[in-house]
Each structure stands twice: as C-alpha cells, then as structure tokens.
Amino acid sequence: MELINDLNWRYAVKQYSDELVSEDKIDEIVAAINLSASSCGIQPYRLFVITNRELRQKLGEGSFNAQIHASSHLLVFAALNEVTSEYITDYVAMMEQKRNLESGSLGGLKDMIISHFSAQTPEQHALWSDKQAYIGLGTALIAAAAVKVDSTPMEGFDAKRFNEMLGLSEKGLHASVILSLGYRDAANDYLASMPKVRLSIDEFSTKIG
Amino acid sequence: MELINDLNWRYAVKQYSDELVSEDKIDEIVAAINLSASSCGIQPYRLFVITNRELRQKLGEGSFNAQIHASSHLLVFAALNEVTSEYITDYVAMMEQKRNLESGSLGGLKDMIISHFSAQTPEQHALWSDKQAYIGLGTALIAAAAVKVDSTPMEGFDAKRFNEMLGLSEKGLHASVILSLGYRDAANDYLASMPKVRLSIDEFSTKIG
Numbered sequence: 001m002e003l004i005n006d007l008n009w010r011y012a013v014k015q016y017s018d019e020l021v022s023e024d025k026i027d028e029i030v031a032a033i034n035l036s037a038s039s040c041g042i043q044p045y046r047l048f049v050i051t052n053r054e055l056r057q058k059l060g061e062g063s064f065n066a067q068i069h070a071s072s073h074l075l076v077f078a079a080l081n082e083v084t085s086e087y088i089t090d091y092v093a094m095m096e097q098k099r100n101l102e103s104g105s106l107g108g109l110k111d112m113i114i115s116h117f118s119a120q121t122p123e124q125h126a127l128w129s130d131k132q133a134y135i136g137l138g139t140a141l142i143a144a145a146a147v148k149v150d151s152t153p154m155e156g157f158d159a160k161r162f163n164e165m166l167g168l169s170e171k172g173l174h175a176s177v178i179l180s181l182g183y184r185d186a187a188n189d190y191l192a193s194m195p196k197v198r199l200s201i202d203e204f205s206t207k208i209g
Numbered sequence: 210m211e212l213i214n215d216l217n218w219r220y221a222v223k224q225y226s227d228e229l230v231s232e233d234k235i236d237e238i239v240a241a242i243n244l245s246a247s248s249c250g251i252q253p254y255r256l257f258v259i260t261n262r263e264l265r266q267k268l269g270e271g272s273f274n275a276q277i278h279a280s281s282h283l284l285v286f287a288a289l290n291e292v293t294s295e296y297i298t299d300y301v302a303m304m305e306q307k308r309n310l311e312s313g314s315l316g317g318l319k320d321m322i323i324s325h326f327s328a329q330t331p332e333q334h335a336l337w338s339d340k341q342a343y344i345g346l347g348t349a350l351i352a353a354a355a356v357k358v359d360s361t362p363m364e365g366f367d368a369k370r371f372n373e374m375l376g377l378s379e380k381g382l383h384a385s386v387i388l389s390l391g392y393r394d395a396a397n398d399y400l401a402s403m404p405k406v407r408l409s410i411d412e413f414s415t416k417i418g
C-alpha cells in the first residue's frame with residue numbers, strides 16, 4: 001500500500017532547503033491531525049503552527065535541533081495540563097450539538113469521563129494528554145509524507161521556554177512534542193541517503209495463535 | 210488526500226461482525242507500525258498479535274471493552290520497562306550492521322543515547338517508551354483504515370493481567386495500549402452511523418505568522 005512507501009520515504013530530516021511548504025499542504029496536514037483518534041474522543045491537545053523564524057530562533061535557543069528554526073514550519077503539540085470537569089462538559093456539549101442530540105442526552109458519557117479523571121492527579125492528566133498528542137504526531141508524520149513534505153519529530157527542546165514564549169501555561173497547556181516541516185536538502189543531509197533501520201518483523205512482533 | 214478519507218472512514222468500533230481479517234492485511238498493518246518513527250530511532254516497544262479467542266477472553270475479563278475478544282485480532286503494544294545500556298548498545302550495533310558501517314562507528318550516537326537515559330529513572334523510561342508506542346498506534350489506525358480494516362484503540366484494560374498472561378514482565382515489557390482489528394457490524398453498532406465529532410480547525414489549531 002501507498003502508506004508503506006510513504007513511511008519508507010520519510011526520515012528525520014537534519015538539513016532543510018530554503019523552500020517553503022504551501023499553506024494548502026499545511027492545512028491538509030493540520031486537518032489530518034485533527035481527525036486523529038484520542039482516548040474518550042476528547043482531543044486533549046492543541047496545535048500551534050509557527051512560521052515566524054525569529055520566534056522559532058528564540059524558541060530553539062540552547063537546543064541541538066537547528067530544525068526548530070531552519071525549516072519551513074514548526075508544529076507544536078500542546079497538551080492539556082489538566083483534564084477538568086469543565087473541559088469535559090464543554091466537549092460533550094459540543095458532541096451533542098454536532099450529533100443533533102438533545103442537550104443532556106450524553107450525560108451518562110460525560111459523568112463517566114468526569115468520574116474517570118476525578119480519580120487522577122493533574123500530573124496523570126498531563127501524561128495521558130501527552131500520549132494522545134503522540135497519536136496525533138503519528139498522523140502528522142504520515143500526512144506530511146503523503147503530500148511529500150519532509151519532517152523532523154523532536155523531543156529535544158526547552159519545554160519551559162516554549163510554554164512561556166507561546167503563552168501555553170496561561171492557556172492550561174504545555175508543549176508535548178514538536179515537528180518541523182519543510183523540504184530536505186538531500187545533498188547536505190548525511191541522513192538522506194542512509195538506509196532506514198528497523199527491527200526485523202520477527203524481532204518486532206510476535207503472533208499468538 | 211486519501212488519508213483524510215481514511216481518517217473520516219474510521220471510528221472506534223463497538224460491535225464487530227464475525228468476519229476475520231486476512232493474515233496478509235495483518236502483515237501489512239504490522240509492517241507499517243514497524244516503520245513508525247521513534248525518538249532516537251530505537252523502537253522501544255514490541256507488538257503482540259493475538260488471534261486466540263480463549264486467551265483474549267481471559268485477558269479481557271473485568272474490562273468493559275468486549276472488543277478485546279469480540280473482534281478478529283488484538284494488537285498489544287508492549288513498551289520497555291527500562292531503556293538499558295545493553296538495549297541501546299544492541300540496537301546501535303544493529304544500525305551499524307544494516308548501514309554497512311564499521312563496528313563502533315556509531316559509538317558517539319550510542320554514548321549520547323546511553324548518557325541521556327542514564328540520567329533518568331526506569332519510571333521515566335517506561336513513560337517515554339509508552340509515548341513512542343502511541344506514535345505506532347497512530348500509524349496502526351491509519352494502516353488499518355488504508356486496507357479497510359476496522360479497529361478500536363483501547364486503554365481500558367487490566368495491564369497487570371496482560372503483563373502476566375502474555376509473559377511481558379519477564380521480557381522487560383509492559384502493556385501500553387491495545388488495538389482490536391476486524392470488521393464493523395454496522396447494523397448493530399450504534400456508533401457506526403454517528404457523525405464524527407472534532408473541534409473546528411480554528412479551535413484545534415493556531416497559526417503564528
């Protein structure tokens with residue numbers, strides 16, 4: 001399937017060319033991420049799409065990942081610090097509206113989700129939200145490859161710096177993982193021509209019949 | 210792009226038909242997951258593909274997710290409990306081999322990764338490995354949809370039970386997240402005909418130019 005080709009085509013770009021990704025392609029990638037699954041279906045993260053290079057230079061200060069600024073776009077996956085009852089209530093109300101259901105008809109679902117998260121600490125909420133963002137990252141990597149846009153997923157960044165400079169903390173969010181987008185400079189990227197390394201299928205997976 | 214159609218087509222199936230997924234399709238899905246990106250590229254999780262329905266019935270005991278057994282296949286994403294120096298050393302040796310590099314030529318990379326993880330607790334390793342597994346889950350959801358196989362991602366399962374019954378603990382692994390595969394029984398699944406609910410693009414994402 002095409003997906004296998006796309007996954008083989010992509011790699012974590014180290015060196016980008018100056019070519020910019022069109023906004024049409026960015027919008028397609030963002031739309032795909034927004035369609036990703038999340039546990040309980042409540043999308044506990046938001047996406048910031050940054051083009052401003054000066055801002056990205058400041059965000060990346062001290063990071064070994066030059067791709068934070070030396071790329072076309074930067075996506076910041078920002079997860080919820082806390083899954084509050086208010087957030088769940090609002091989200092479920094939106095579900096009812098979009099499904100043309102009477103207000104309150106998903107009350108059972110709402111109560112179940114609220115009771116689930118009430119038993120957890122904010123730290124657990126944040127970790128859970130991070131994991132959902134990583135499903136979105138999985139989608140983003142594939143969506144980018146599908147429109148032949150290169151990318152680099154990165155954890156090596158100063159999250160505190162991102163949270164402050166992007167005003168994430170005051171929105172109840174924190175930077176979870178980031179992804180640069182652009183076009184590979186194959187001639188100057190040592191990794192561009194390297195074979196992809198993966199475990200053999202037998203090492204990676206086990207069938208239990 | 211086709212991906213958007215696939216993402217719109219999929220939903221978290223509640224009720225599966227009895228139809229089984231062919232092993233060819235399962236193999237394609239597993240191959241796609243194995244091609245997923247992971248931080249440092251070291252694939253800190255393994256995949257278990259379970260067809261045995263009796264075993265799945267036992268694994269699912271006490272869970273509200275009947276899809277654990279009432280589906281065609283069950284994928285268990287099992288993440289590393291600890292990212293040991295030995296694991297990193299072996300993985301980097303494999304990288305050298307697959308890239309036809311001299312043994313030891315990726316020593317710098319190896320030392321960097323080892324030093325990174327040495328500064329962390331096993332609990333942090335496990336959480337980090339979980340997050341990488343969720344990138345793989347993102348791939349799995351898309352790969353299944355690409356071959357028109359339905360799926361249900363699930364966190365509501367007894368991880369301790371999985372770790373014991375599948376012998377994960379003794380392999381230094383733990384069940385991170387699971388995914389059932391099969392074919393929707395649309396006539397008997399209330400969710401099959403429901404419109405997908407997502408935030409509007411403006412609520413989900415913010416562009417910073």
